[in-house]
Amino acid sequence: MATKKKSGSGSGSAKVVAAMRGINVSDAPMCSIVGKELLPLEVMRHGIRGTQNLTPGKFDPNKLANIQITETAKTHPQATGMHLRFALQVTPLSRLLTACDSAEVRADIEQFLARAANSEELMELCRRYARRVFSGSFLWRNLTLAHSLDIHARCAGQTAQALGERPFELAERGFSEYTEDEMKLARWLQSSFASQAGLGQGIEVSAKVHFSNAGAFEVYPSQMYVSGKPQGFARPLYKLNPVSPSDLNRARGDKDVHSFMDSINMGQAAIRDQKVGNAIRTIDTWYAPGNVPPIAIEPNGASLSDNEFHRRPESGNSFFNLLPGIRQLTQDLKPEGSGMQTSPDAMFVLAVFIRGGVFGDAGKSGND
Template sequence: MTDLSRASSKSIPVNEISNPSVLAFERKIDPSDAIFTSGSGEPIILREKAVRGTISNRIKKEKDADPAKLDAAIESPNLQTVDVATLPVDGKGADTLEVTFNVRVIGNVGDPCACNEPNYRNRLRSVVDEYAARDGFRTLGLRYAENLANARALWRNRLSAQSIETTVKFLQDGKTAKAWTFDSFSLHLNEAGLSKNRDVIELGEVIAGALAGKSLVFLEVVSRAQMAPGLEVFPSQELIMERTRNGKSRTLYAVETKSGPVAALHSQKVGNALRTVDTWYPGSDGMPIAAEMYGAVTTMSKAFRQPRQKRDFYNLLDGWMLKNKVPSEGDQHYVMACIIRGGVFGSAE
């Protein structure tokens, strides 16, 4: 691979460039919500359950461990209403969860959708163009393709399946120009960028070509997870900011369709899975994390790219743009992945 650590163009003197107060990028890997159906195409509808729970939380105070008090607490009903989503109990395809979503890949990575410093915009365009000329977004394209093929976007549902087959269709003018089918379990989650699968590499080239150019690419992704009839499946759970006294203790996400509300994963959750490409963070053991500004992994309550280490997105971007301090090869890929992620990055408070 060409050395990406070579200095960037100095056509724009860095002393004439300042951080914009307004800087924003649109998402370049833009997924839809992921819709849940059974193997026969029957929509998976949310249902409510009313259950009586038991006391299961950790006892915090010694006085609360008194047997009489604990018995009294157990006698008090812990009534809950929850949403559930399950596969059908019988019929054709009842043992299969089918998850479908679309992905739009957009070019013009180096063009912010908002920037109030013309010199910064030109400098950014120059840096991204040089990166594209050297790497062609192939490194990131392969990793996005791996995450499509390995069904990472199924999250907990992936762990509940015996096998998963994923088909990715490359759509042009509403028709399938090319299709790839993958055995998702043969593609490991913790081997980002190492796939030798020819179809994964070909899909990665299609994604990279869109990112490096100005054209749009549309992909349709369908994962078929083999389970068993009647089992619970796991769409996104809604965040309820204000819960009423008699409200549900678990509200699941659904998309309104002609058949009613169908269980689904948030597009944000799908996007998080697709951008899980960063193996260049400090202390990395090869486990990829999502490309985030500070390397945040909420399930671990940890930020892997601390500002004190100067390896977070903002320090790397500012050094590259304003000081001609070119990041290491891996961190260049990371910065580009964050720009592809999109967001508002200006210096204004």
């Protein structure tokens, strides 16, 4: 899978290359579906008395109970499903590159992106992004609750959709046999990437997760990482319009039996933008030969799910290995609609630029 630098096809070197994020998404607020109403789904902070599940080295045989403060989110008791929505905005390829300390490398990248705007490689990326949207990947663990799904994408008064059991079927297809609705969304994305002025058209995505039975089911907003959290605190969840620290302290410190709160509404549950975006860009199946599961687009093929770098620099197929050969990758791009076989390396490099980030010569990168 590695691309070796060909004679006469190599670009110069740059210590720093930076690109804007090409797919910009909003947070996805979560609501309970109750009849025809959408009711904000609340994150509740409360106490639990569980049991130990520690490894032998940390197991305390004299301490059975595990008492913690935690946060959970549950649907309304009469909810028949859950609803969420997010907005998606595309940055044109011509505006992605924001910094490069080599004029030669900058020119080569700009030429690559200009040619990619009307390439079959970009169209395939957009088809894959559309597949990830219409398969409901952005719902993550919440898919386990779904009896059926209704997913809609809307752009400039038009609608594309995947309803009922279709999203589950699309998830099983991998990246092939694209539907007419997926092609419609892919064309909206491609048109915005190829635009030469401003931002592309905005796209709104909404999803309804239908339950088999009504009930107060636990759902899964994003989980927040907190360093140095106090002992006895289990997990914080992502929420919108969170309760102020002063109000929280008052509620926690209240000793009056008439006003004491055993659980506190912390705000509206949501899946955060980074997690939604990560789901959409989980399209890299070119990192290894054969039928492999897709991983998120990352310069070194980092995958948190299996704690592995799948595109290590020594393998020759990391972004940092491929970037010096960008002139050859530019030549490898196929015209859109040509029906010619696409270049996996060119698609990967293009997808990394769309991911965005600051890429240093030491192989370090971060999302922009």
